[in-house]
Every structure is written in structure tokens, then in C-alpha cells.
Amino acid sequence: MTTQHAFSGARGPDGESHLFYQTRKRRPPIDRAEGIYIWDRAGKRYLDGSSGAMVANIGHSNPRVLEAMRRQMEKATFAYRLHFENEPAERLAAATAELMPEGLDKVFFVSGGSEAVESALKLARQYAVATGQAQRWKVVSRYPSYHGGTLGALAVTGMALMSAPFAPMLRDMPKIPAPTCYLDRDSLTPEERGLRYADMLADEIERQGPETVLAFIMEPVGGASTGALVAPDSYYARIREICDRYGILLIHDEVMSGAGRTGRFLASEHWGVKPDIVTLSKGFAAGYVPLGAMVADRRLVEPVLDAGGFVHGHTYAGNPLACAAGLAVLGEVLDNDLMGNAERIGGLLEAELKGLMARYPFIGDVRGKGLMLAFELVADRDTMEPLPVGHDAHNRLVEIAYGKGLIIYSRRTRGGRKGDHFMVCPPMIATAAQVGEIMDMLTASLDEFAEAAKLPRGNG
16 A cells, blocks of 8 residues: 655745745746736736747647647656657657758757757767867857857857856857847948858858867857847858858757747748758747757768767657657647747737837847847947946846736846846737737836836837
């Protein structure tokens, strides 16, 4: 006879939680979530205006996904890849490969974005070793950028605030400036600016020694570090050409921008550029389970397998429950044209955000693709000088909005130390009416913030 242990769930002294994360900041406990809304235990409703951390692409509590997970739970929740293959993993890998550019048809499943990036770096390196290019090991990335919190991913992350404590433990990688053309004050056209930033990669490769450079990793649409940054169109093809010229691999980190959020399954599709390796997570399983993927060109994978195998792995790679959920998420995206909706509703939301610039002179820029959008606050729109750090805008505006029931996502734009941007990225199921809700709460929040910070307002 078995007995069930009744855990008390008791907190520590003074109600202190046993959990800890980044800070001591507390939030109300969640009760339930449905669609683009979340309720806390006190009954307050929140509009998930950032899809969590740009994760909940298809919204919360989707019946199709929950049913797919229930069906798989009744069969098997875990199958170690060295002992068994499983159908959900095979089907999701095949479905993912169908959505990739031609040749990118080898899929390696992981549990999250940092793992996906680590996997990409390791595959790139093992490909070089397997093909007689062992002298190649440097991975160039951009500053600012974010590619993950594990030590390997952190080495290519361009944010000193996050990497500095671990500097003695890292093999820091070369960086080039991110294409922050909206900050430039020069006489160049957007096309010329795009080429100028792309050519910085060639300059860095030459500086490092071309024979030592393995890969270049970039976010096609910037994530939290740059706030939905989009380069001029000319940038993308030139980057691909430079990588080809020097024989280095192009890795697209689409952990945040992929899985349909920008209106295409991969953000890189907007520019018709094919990377050698893609990383996916976040919206790939939309928060229903921890799941991510590295997708690679088979010309990279085959030599590695021939040379003895991919020296890398995770316990939960290809987990059947996770893959069943991911397959159902993908079905929702495709069957309900959520990529088309992201493009349509994203266009509406972007126009509304740009409309705020007439009312709030301290909004310096609005940018993004589809439903991956952000706006940046500045002290002077002409010079793009950031707001004084003492305003603590990236925290204060988020807190004001949260109090009004709107969740948005913020970071410090200029290397994590100054500048304030806010990502407005609701689930891809959002409607025009819900865009109206977002804007009403956001406008009220900006009004309150402007009054408290003594910032000017217009009549827009």
C-alpha cells in the first residue's frame, strides 16, 4: 500500500519564498491563462502584451495543444534517444525541415534557446575539425546582442553587463557593432548604411585572421538586447556574401524572431537569405513545454557523423511529450494562418505605436517586423540621446503598465547600461480590438510616466 506525502507548501520566515531567481522582486501568483490574457489569484486580469518573453506565440491554454499533450502523456512522457526513437520527434523534425530553406533539413532538438545556440557553436566547430579546418574556432557576433546565458552562448553575447562577472571563465569572442542605423546622423542612404555595417564583418575577419574565423552569429531581427532592431535590406545579402567569401558559417539566431512571429516562419525569409545553421526556441513550442531546435545544412552534419558522431547532447533532446506539443503548436500556426495574422495585426500595431510619437516627443524610434515590435525612449529625438539613467524608465514604465493590467518587456538598449526600449509583442492570435486595448493601457501608462518624470507631451 502506498501513501501520498502531503507537502506543506509552507514559506520561510515572514512568508519568504524558497524560490530565487534574478532579484527579490515579487509578483502575484498566477491563477489561470487563456488566449492573450492572464489572471492572478486575486482575480485581476492582465493582457500579455509581450507573450511572456516573446514566447506564447499562439496564446495560452490552446485546446489543440493541451489535447495533443494529454494523448502523448497516455503513451509515454520520456524516451531516451540512445534507447528509442519516437514518432513525435520524427514528425516534428520532418515538419520543421519542410519550413526551412532547401538543404537545412537536419534537426537537433534541445530544451531552450541557450542550448540551441550552444549546439550550433559546437556543430560549427566539429564540422571544421571534421573537414580539416581545425584552425577555425573564432565566432564573431555583434554588440549589443543576446544569445543565451550559458557560458558558451554568453561568450558570443554582446552585453558586458551580463558577461563581466564571468569574464575569467569565458573565451570571449570578437564583436562588431550591431546595425543601429537609427542612431546614425550622417549623409548616407539606408542602403549605404546597411553595407557599411555589414562590411565591418569583413574588416573584423581580416583583423582576426581569416583562417581562424569559424562563424558569424546574428539575430535577423534583434531581440531583447536591441529591441526588435531591423537592419537596412542591403545588410543581409552583404553579410551572406562576406561569409561565403571567407568560407565561414552564417548562424541565424531565430530563438525569438523565428516560428512565425515576424510574419514568416524565419525572419531571414524577409530578405531571402539562407543561413548555414538556425536556432529556434521560445515560440517554437509557445511556452507549453521547454523545447528548442538547431537546424543545420546536411552538408555540415554528414561529415561530423562520418567522423565519429556529434559530441554533444542533452537528456531531454527529442522528448516525446515536448515534441508532441511542438507539433500541435506548429499545426495551429499553419492551419490558422497565424503568420499572416502576425503580419496584418503587426502592421496595425506598428502604425499605432508610431502614432504615439506625435503625442510623446520622448519616443525616439519605433521598429520591428510583424508582431516583434519595440519603441525606444530618448531625451532628444534629434540626437537620440537616451533618457537620464536616473529616470529608470525601463523599470518604471513596465511597472506602471503592469499596474494597469498590461504586460510589456523592457531592456536597456545601449549595451544594457543606458537607453530604454520596450517590446510590444502580443501573441500571434491578437485581434484588431485587442490592439486597441493595448494602446489604451499603454497610452495611459505613458501619460503617468511622463507626468512623474516631468517629460513633455504633445497634442497628438
